[in-house]
Amino acid sequence: xxxxxxxxxxxxxxxxxxQDGGRQGxxxxxxxxGGAMDRNAWAWANRLLDNPFGTPALEITFGGVxxxxxxxxxxxxxxxxxxxxxxxxxxxxxxxxxxQAGDRIALSAPKVGIRNYLAVLGGFQVAPGLGNSCATFTRxxxxxxxxxxxxxxxxxxxxxxxxxxxxxxxKVSERWRPDYKEELVLSVIPCAQIDRFPASxxxxxxNNPYTLTRQTDRMGARLKGPALEPLGERLIxxxxxxxxxxxxxxxxxxxxxxxxxxxxxxxxxxAVTPRSLDALAQRTPGTTLRFRPVxxxxxxxxxxxxxxxxxxxxxxx
Amino acid sequence: xxxxxxxxGVDTITLHFGDAIDIALTERIQRAARALSxxxxxxxxDMVPSYTTLLLRYNVLEDDLASLVADITNAxxxxxxxxxxxxxxxxxxxxxYYDPSTGPDLDAVAAKAxxxxxxxxxxxxxEEYYVFAIGFAPGFAYLGEVPAELATPRLATPRARxxxxxxxxxxxxxxxxxxxxxxxxxxxGRTPLTLFDPGRGQPSLLQAGQRVRFRPxxxxxxxxxxxxx
Numbered sequence: 001x002x003x004x005x006x007x008x009x010x011x012x013x014x015x016x017x018x019q020d021g022g023r024q025g026x027x028x029x030x031x032x033x034g035g036a037m038d039r040n041a042w043a044w045a046n047r048l049l050d051n052p053f054g055t056p057a058l059e060i061t062f063g064g065v066x067x068x069x070x071x072x073x074x075x076x077x078x079x080x081x082x083x084x085x086x087x088x089x090x091x092x093x094x095x096x097x098x099x100q101a102g103d104r105i106a107l108s109a110p111k112v113g114i115r116n117y118l119a120v121l122g123g124f125q126v127a128p129g130l131g132n133s134c135a136t137f138t139r140x141x142x143x144x145x146x147x148x149x150x151x152x153x154x155x156x157x158x159x160x161x162x163x164x165x166x167x168x169x170x171k172v173s174e175r176w177r178p179d180y181k182e183e184l185v186l187s188v189i190p191c192a193q194i195d196r197f198p199a200s201x202x203x204x205x206x207n208n209p210y211t212l213t214r215q216t217d218r219m220g221a222r223l224k225g226p227a228l229e230p231l232g233e234r235l236i237x238x239x240x241x242x243x244x245x246x247x248x249x250x251x252x253x254x255x256x257x258x259x260x261x262x263x264x265x266x267x268x269x270x271a272v273t274p275r276s277l278d279a280l281a282q283r284t285p286g287t288t289l290r291f292r293p294v295x296x297x298x299x300x301x302x303x304x305x306x307x308x309x310x311x312x313x314x315x316x317x
Numbered sequence: 318x319x320x321x322x323x324x325x326g327v328d329t330i331t332l333h334f335g336d337a338i339d340i341a342l343t344e345r346i347q348r349a350a351r352a353l354s355x356x357x358x359x360x361x362x363d364m365v366p367s368y369t370t371l372l373l374r375y376n377v378l379e380d381d382l383a384s385l386v387a388d389i390t391n392a393x394x395x396x397x398x399x400x401x402x403x404x405x406x407x408x409x410x411x412x413x414y415y416d417p418s419t420g421p422d423l424d425a426v427a428a429k430a431x432x433x434x435x436x437x438x439x440x441x442x443x444e445e446y447y448v449f450a451i452g453f454a455p456g457f458a459y460l461g462e463v464p465a466e467l468a469t470p471r472l473a474t475p476r477a478r479x480x481x482x483x484x485x486x487x488x489x490x491x492x493x494x495x496x497x498x499x500x501x502x503x504x505x506g507r508t509p510l511t512l513f514d515p516g517r518g519q520p521s522l523l524q525a526g527q528r529v530r531f532r533p534x535x536x537x538x539x540x541x542x543x544x545x546x
Contacts, residue, residue, distance in 0.1 A: 027363040027374070028350075029513075029521045030495075031455045130515045140455050140496060142515055191324040192331070236338060237450065237459070239365030239372025241326030263367050263452030271326040299327045300377055307378045 005071035006159040007120065009152055013065040013107075016152035018124065018144050021054040023131025027262050033242065034135035034143065034258050037218060037281035038115050039274065040178060041079035043310040045119035048076040048096050050167050053311045055123035056134050058152065060116040063109040069099045071162050074121040078172070080113030080180065080282060095171035113180035113282040122164030137259060139219070180282040184289040186255075187276045189299050192244065192268035193235070201228050201247075205269060206291055210253065214285040218259040220246075221280060223289075227251030230267070237265040243272035255280070273299045275306060318345060318396050322386060328362075328377040332389070335369045338461070340447050346371050347526040349393055356392040360385065366525050367450040368459075408445065408528045411493070411508050413484055414539035415441070418546055419507035422472075426486060426503050430466045438533050440464050441505065446491065446529045451521060456495035456513030458523040463491050475501030480545070482507045484531070495521075506531075509544035 009016075019042065022035025036042035036059055046055045063082045069075075075097050077084055084091045085106045091097050093116075099105070107116060126134045129147045136144035136151065144150055145158065152158075194202070210225035228251045244256045246266035255272050256264075272280070273294065283289070318334070325331045334349070335342045343366075350366045353373070363374040375385055415438040417423050427437045446460035453459075468489045479485070479494045485502025494500055495512035508531075512522045523529065540546070 024362050027365045027372075028451060028525070029455055030452045030457050033363075130520060139498070142455070147515070189324065189327060191326070236336075236368045236370075237452070238331060238367045238370040239325075239329075239452070241329040241372070241374075243326060261453045262365055263450060268325070271329075273327055296324055296327070296382070300382075303327050303377050311378070 004125075004157075004159045005162045006125075006157050007067045007069050008157045009065065009067045009154065011064060011066035011106075012152040012154050012156065013060050014062040016058055016060045016065060017136035017138070018056050018126055018152075018158075019059040019135050020056040020133050022135050022258065023133040026131035027239065029130075030262050031130060031140070031142070032137070032259050032262055033131075034133065034137050034218075036117065037258055038079060038117070038278045040278040040306070041115065041282075042117040042119075044094065044172050044176075045076045045078040045117040046123070047310060048078075048094075048167070048170060048172065049074060049119055049121045050165075051119060051121070051123050053307075055119065056126055057117045057119040058124070058158070060107065060118060061114055063107045063116060065118075066104065066106045069103050069105065070101055071160060072098075072100050073160060073162070073164075074098055074167060075105070076119050077107065077116055078119075079116040080110035082110045082116055083108035092171065094177055096167060096169050098169065114284055115281055120158075120160045121167065122161030125159040125161060135258075139259065178279065178282070180279070182279075184279055184283060184287060186280060186289055186291050187273040187294040187299065187302075188245065188270045188291045189273065189296050190270045190293050191296070192241075192270060193231070194269050196231055196267060197247075197269060198229070202269070204228060205253070206293060209288045209290055212280075212283055212285050212287045212289065216285060218257055220257050220260060221255040223253045223255070225252070228253060228269075234265045235267055237263045240264050241271050242274065243277055245269045245272065273302065275302055318349070318393055320349075320393065322389075324382075325372065326374075329372055329374045330382070330386075332371040332373065333369060334371070338368050338449070340449075343368055343447070343449050344526060345396075348396060352392050352396050353389060357385075357388060360388075365452060367452065408530055409523060411510060411529060411531050412534045412538065412542060413442070413506040413508050413531045414534055414536060414544060415484075415506035416536065419539075419544075420484065420505035422469075422485075422503035423505045426467060426469050426505055429469055432466065437467060437505070440467055441486075441491070442531045442533050444530075446531075448523050448525050448527045448529060451523065451525050454495060454498060455515075456521040456523065458492055458512075458521075458525075458529070460491045460529055462489040465489070469503045471501040472503065475499050476504075479504065480507065482509065482512065482544070484508065507539075507544065509539055509542035
């Protein structure tokens with residue numbers, strides 16, 4: 001055990017990664033933004049504890065995590081539906097949880113959703129790396145606890161502030177909690193090369209269900225459904241946007257996510273909105289989804305609402 | 318300078334400057350990127366210059382597209398068609414151990430070109446390459462163009478693991494894998510240099526717009542410079 005107060009993980013889970021709002025100003029180096037896959041759940045975990053927007057939290061994929069706290073503090077767990085137990089006693093998600101030194105906290109495997117966010121009062125004390133971020137990037141060996149891209153390991157100790165001001169015991173109102181069982185309709189800004197695709201392709205894309213496949217990770221969501229006739233040519237490689245919908249040669253769309261490659265040459269039908277990506281990040285392979293077009297204006301209003309809510313007063317220090 | 322833009326996401330636009338790969342065009346994009354960075358500063362969160370395009374990411378909370386495009390228009394209006402490239406004259410020399418032990422496709426590239434191994438090395442290292450873009454992976458520099466006879470299509474089945482520093486050819490492009498990764502390029506050698514180091518002030522050894530030359534080295538020098546076999 002480290003002399004610095006913090007949380008020691010006896011079970012690291014399947015894939016647990018320190019994530020924050022992502023890197024900025026590094027895409028020209030070939031480095032993707034990264035950051036929390038479900039920004040909404042991540043932002044709520046920090047908001048409950050008055051941590052500023054952007055504070056690192058632990059992104060736990062598929063649950064199965066156990067840890068011991070070495071300090072009295074407060075934590076919040078949001079996201080997938082898991083059983084959270086403190087010394088064997090059930091505790092609610094989407095709520096502030098008071099923790100004493102020596103408490104053992106266990107998260108089960110999720111029943112609904114796949115990702116949880118564990119935030120601690122004052123935030124985990126991890127030095128930011130490139131792009132002013134600690135976002136863990138396993139493929140490239142960057143970010144995370146030791147800035148080597150490793151997911152959390154058994155015995156890892158996440159340092160915390162011992163003397164942060166306590167917050168009230170509050171919870172996220174039911175009406176703000178997302179329903180990860182809800183039928184998923186992804187909002188798409190029709191843009192990029194969409195004008196080059198014939199109307200029949202757009203008709204197929206917007207009017208048919210697609211299934212999320214197992215070949216989905218933090219880099220991209222690979223979908224399977226009625227094939228979209230690809231454009232004959234590859235593009236000259238260009239920078240990629242979050243949520244961009246690529247149509248590769250086999251006609252099965254790929255949605256580019258946080259850890260995507262920064263440039264690519266597949267024609268794109270548009271971009272899934274960030275709020276829809278939050279919902280997508282909680283779906284298991286096999287989930288059926290649909291697409292619907294939204295205007296850039298609508299998408300930007302939604303995004304501004306999200307950002308202004310979570311960056312507003314009460315979460316600044 | 319003529320350009321048009323396309324919306325590519327909720328907080329990104331992509332500026333298009335032309336339709337064909339051409340060093341002069343890419344250099345113009347480099348100058349545009351520097352001018353925009355200078356004039357618009359922190360309003361641009363990220364920019365990705367590539368062969369014919371420049372992707373810009375802006376702060377959707379504090380900016381709106383119309384005023385951003387107006388300011389981009391102003392910033393680029395005064396940019397000359399031709400100009401001095403800050404990176405020009407700056408030729409980065411990269412030592413490479415060209416050998417089947419470090420480049421398992423070296424002999425296949427030679428056979429396809431009807432050349433000897435030595436001729437492939439000579440031709441590949443005689444060329445001065447231009448860094449068209451950095452992307453795909455951290456520090457991955459797309460260099461062009463290789464002599465026509467060395468152009469080789471990507472492997473039908475990509476390798477699961479290509480060691481860091483390995484030099485490859487795909488069609489008329491050549492590049493070094495900065496980190497171990499899967500890869501479908503034809504591998505012809507390896508450099509002992511570190512292409513991407515997050516701890517360095519400038520993490521990426523190569524920058525878009527620079528020029529690069531490869532210097533063939535032998536096994537002893539490769540190992541002495543810290544190369545791994």
